[in-house]
Amino acid sequence: MGTAVLSPGMAALILFGLFFLFLFLRVPVAFALGLACLPILVIEPRLSAMTLVQETFNAYNSFILLAVPFFLLTANLMNVGGITDRLMRLSRSMVGHFPGGLAQINVVLSIFFAGISGSSTADAASQSKIFIEAQRKEGYDDSFSVAITAVSAVLAVIIPPSILMIVWGGVLTVSIGALFLAGIIPGLLIGLAQMATVHAYAKARGYPTYPRSTWREFLCASWVSIPALMTPAIIIGGKIFGWFTATESACIAVLYAGALSLVVYREMDFKGLQYALLDTGKLAGAALFCVGTASAFGWLLAYYQIPKAILEGVSAWGMGLTVTGFFIAFVFLVVGCFLDAIPAIIIVGSILQPLAKAVSMDPVHFAMIGIVSLAFGLVTPPYGLCLMIACSVAGIRIGDALKDTMIMLVPMLMVLALVIIWPDVSLILPSLISPEFLR
Template sequence: MIVGTGLACAILVGGFIFLVAIRVPVAFALGIATIPVVLLELRLTPFIVLDRMFQSYNSFILLAVPFFLLAANLMNSGKVTDRLIEFARVLTGWMPGGLGHVNVAVSMLFAGISGSSTADAAGCGKILIPAMQREGYDTRFAVAITACSSVMGVIIPPSILMVVWGGIMQVSVGALFLGGAIPGLMIGLALMATVYGYAKVCDYPIAGRPTLADFWSALKGASLAMLTPIFVIGGIVGGIVTPTESAIIAAGYALILGMFVYRTVKPRDLGFIFYDTARFAAISLFAIGTASAFGWMLSFYNVPRLIVGTMTALEFGPFGTAIVIAALFLIFGLFIDAIPTIIILGTVLMPVAQTAGIDPIAFAIIGIVSLAFGLVTPPYGLCLLISAAIGGLNVVQVMRDVAIILLPMLVILLLIIAFPEITLWLPKTLMPGAFR
């Protein structure tokens, strides 16, 4: 039989929602949901799903994903996080709520190295949450600020999500990296302002007043690690390397630091590091494959065209369309991992954004910042789950503090939507060729 658009959409979306509801992993649910349509539709064969999956893997840029994950794992295993925490402590620990500020500052520093929010939550949380508990901070606050600050890992460049977005949407990854820098910095400052408010209300202590010698010692300890974003972003923006090559450089540099400079990574550690990296990379890349097959099926039945036509007829304008786009990403991010959401929802909404006159880079940053909220909001909330597990709490116990901390982040998202030049100024200045 020839399956109509409405029936196909109902089967695909309904099947996916049902499978997720019965706890089938998202990556598998996306692939399984396509099977009934393939079996019913005379124009399709079962091999089309596998073909679309393998075509999605045939992308040089996606090789950057496992290498950025490897760099993050090597940095965590090499105790680089400790050096970044010490540097963050001398920079911000003198303020009221010192360890809370350190938590935010180290997430900003680590984000510039790893590109992974989950690596940030795990690596920094294991050290800072127990430290904050010992200093008398409410465990709920310690868990909430760790989880919320870790989302900067996918916003401040380099970012794995930006690499995936650039590869799928054919947008300059270098321009995306630059576009995320100022919003990421604004979110960091908003989080520090929130920590200051908590410190005044709850009378949290300072972490110490550093001397010039302390600052110099901490800077020397962290300086080599902080060169990583210069190599990665500078190489891409300067046109010297591709995103994939920059990820390989980051991983190689992290390996040299861990094994030969700091000597905190031993040869016997490499087996587990490589295994852990391969496991997480396989999960991400498999999700990319099944999401690509699911997204192609939606395109085959002209679902994106119908959505574009509907939203164009409603005449929201650029600001209204951007608000709707952000809301959709926020809702999807509650239930689905960011990478499949980018492939399914991002490809569908890209024509909508273009029709409304929203720049592709501004659209990307709106989508990525919106998806970052999903990392700390149930039921998905992977960074929140990691942080809560470290703190020994149930997710429900920390939701009030998470909601309070997310409010200023939501204000930053609205500012990015209302004033797209916040996102576009840096890439337009340093990479004008990306806009031609």
């Protein structure tokens, strides 16, 4: 590094300064990351602008990342193939009689959908179209409807199979099977916290409740939903028991969802298939473009040893395991407000990984703290992509839904604190089922 023209401090100033400047100018995140790299690549004699292309391509040259478009396609096939409708019927038979019945169904359907799609943006888009207008007709406040739809959508990145888990495992070399297992309990706890929040709102505001379903209605709804509910079992079980890799499980999920939509439920036509493929291409293109430019950005951080320089100061604080966990969560919570979760994993996750190792934090525990923290960024401005989607469908301003959204995040923060303080919340399932995945 003695031959480098720029010092680590100067390189960091240019990279982060330009990146946040471009964000302020409303340049898309993926482009902002790439453009921030260019001046350094031009200034540094040993590098060139082609380095940006090379490192971006290197990021795409990953078998694991092929799982991203396949999981997105699975979610879209289930939407157009009538599978989501069956799961909604099952959700209604389970929790429709709870206070705030339709909002409770919203949360439970998000839990089911999370076990299939792995994408919060896909969840937010589909759930917003299903629930916001329906809740409006039943007398729910728009701000509440938008808030619960956006907040429940974040479960898709916590409950496996999660696209963030796949990216984290591929970039930071952590067992994806262990991450899938680790996300189950925190995800379900957050889902229960959201249902409790809906209960409190419904009691306070008098939101309507559906009549209790009979056992016959519940069993009928369960019977028609069994094929759909087998999807997460196939994906997670196959990965855990070593039958196939994460990418292969995503491909099998696509074939299974396609078979359900075409053969079992028979609700997908050629036009629906065309829509599913087109929407998948748009979402996957945006997500993977972020992966490429974020990898180039992260490569420059490593080239100038910027993470080492940053952590030298932080390590001197002498934090223990729990305090380090809260520090990591704080960093990801702040970064998630401004940056998409995928580039945040590649850049910030790589920076904080040595800090977690220094206090002997289990890599899976570190991953769950990071992933759960980044989930908040999907509903917190100025980024808040899920909140933006829900507000767009509802036709209201983000500011109108912000108060209820922030209230709903409080019990979720309590679950995050539990994950940090008590590592077994996320580690107990991997340690019981596949202990060889840990460390």
